[in-house]
Amino acid sequence: MSTAVQVRSSFLTDVGRVRERNEDACFAGDHVFAVADGLGGHRAGEVASDLALGSVRALDQTEPRAAAKGVAEAVRKGNRAVHDRAETDDSLRGMGTTMTAVVISGNTAFIAHVGDSRCYLIRGGAITQLSRDHTLVARMVSEGRLTPEQAEAHPQRSVLTRALGADKEVDVDESRFSLIDGDRLLLCSDGLTGMLGDDEIRDFATGGSDLDEICRRLIDAANERGGQDNITVVLIDVSDPAHPGAKPHRARPSGVRRRFPWRLLVWLLILGALIGGGYGGVKAWANRSYYVGLDGDHVAIYRGLPISFAGVHLSHVQEQTQIKEADVAEYFRPRLVDGIRFPSLVKARDFLATIPPTPAALQRLHPSPSPKPSVKASAK
Numbered sequence: 001m002s003t004a005v006q007v008r009s010s011f012l013t014d015v016g017r018v019r020e021r022n023e024d025a026c027f028a029g030d031h032v033f034a035v036a037d038g039l040g041g042h043r044a045g046e047v048a049s050d051l052a053l054g055s056v057r058a059l060d061q062t063e064p065r066a067a068a069k070g071v072a073e074a075v076r077k078g079n080r081a082v083h084d085r086a087e088t089d090d091s092l093r094g095m096g097t098t099m100t101a102v103v104i105s106g107n108t109a110f111i112a113h114v115g116d117s118r119c120y121l122i123r124g125g126a127i128t129q130l131s132r133d134h135t136l137v138a139r140m141v142s143e144g145r146l147t148p149e150q151a152e153a154h155p156q157r158s159v160l161t162r163a164l165g166a167d168k169e170v171d172v173d174e175s176r177f178s179l180i181d182g183d184r185l186l187l188c189s190d191g192l193t194g195m196l197g198d199d200e201i202r203d204f205a206t207g208g209s210d211l212d213e214i215c216r217r218l219i220d221a222a223n224e225r226g227g228q229d230n231i232t233v234v235l236i237d238v239s240d241p242a243h244p245g246a247k248p249h250r251a252r253p254s255g256v257r258r259r260f261p262w263r264l265l266v267w268l269l270i271l272g273a274l275i276g277g278g279y280g281g282v283k284a285w286a287n288r289s290y291y292v293g294l295d296g297d298h299v300a301i302y303r304g305l306p307i308s309f310a311g312v313h314l315s316h317v318q319e320q321t322q323i324k325e326a327d328v329a330e331y332f333r334p335r336l337v338d339g340i341r342f343p344s345l346v347k348a349r350d351f352l353a354t355i356p357p358t359p360a361a362l363q364r365l366h367p368s369p370s371p372k373p374s375v376k377a378s379a380k
Contacts, residue, residue: 012232014191023046025049027057031103032101047095068103083166116160118187118190119131119187120205135161136161139161158356187234204221290304292340292351298320301345303315319349330358
């Protein structure tokens, strides 16, 4: 009969340097740990990740063996909660979330996973990804259509092929592995892995025994690289009964950042431009910016700002695209309605390739190769 390992853990979550709010959610309990990365814009992503996490969090109130048996079903329950809530609230329609959950029972870790958040094992100085990314590029790599190196730089590397909330039912990846003394587990959202490579994550994650400090260093490093998304890290240290670990300690979520008053700044700048140069000055200033938004039922690149002043629009369509609104993932459309700003036309053009498509559009753009019929199958 195997003995139960002991664990201590820490977690930290941060909004990053680009997003206005944190749509990630995480949990570190006695034997249940999880990361969820919400999708949907506005407050929908926050609602989705919190809803999905609720059923997983509840497992920590049960004994470890029961929690291990129920973790996959808890993820499915979270999926139904997100889907049903979106169906009854138009403001949340199209929301979704990833989920990577781990339950430790005895000397075994049980994983339930959907999406592109990750679970890593760090053992003996080596790092191994235990979860499988449910993304377009991961599928293309498995089909031999991309190399892993090409996938890292692919413009659609963040497009998910599976997430909680998209459908009433969801396939959940389930796996288990044995733990030994000295193992360290790391759960994280793609805000970390999108900024740091696996070797860099390993170097930070093996840099000492203070889990709070390691979490902080990982998030600081991701922010220094640009902090393009919310960043969440959960670290778990494993020890055997012969070498009991220290009392579990938790890191608090990093301080909530006050949202910068961009709209107020814009209005003040407009007022200043009017005083200094009238409408012509405002228009000249606005024309220094670009944004991606909707023009009728198509996506377009605009020059100017996605606002109007005194009944006058401060933007015009710079370039039309062939991307239809109906082909854009539903959770992403509100961002296009608001307008996504860029400092240059080149950056706006580059962004077009990263707009997530609907599953139907994805299939049209990247159809799965049909299996070739065998001689036996084609024989009459």
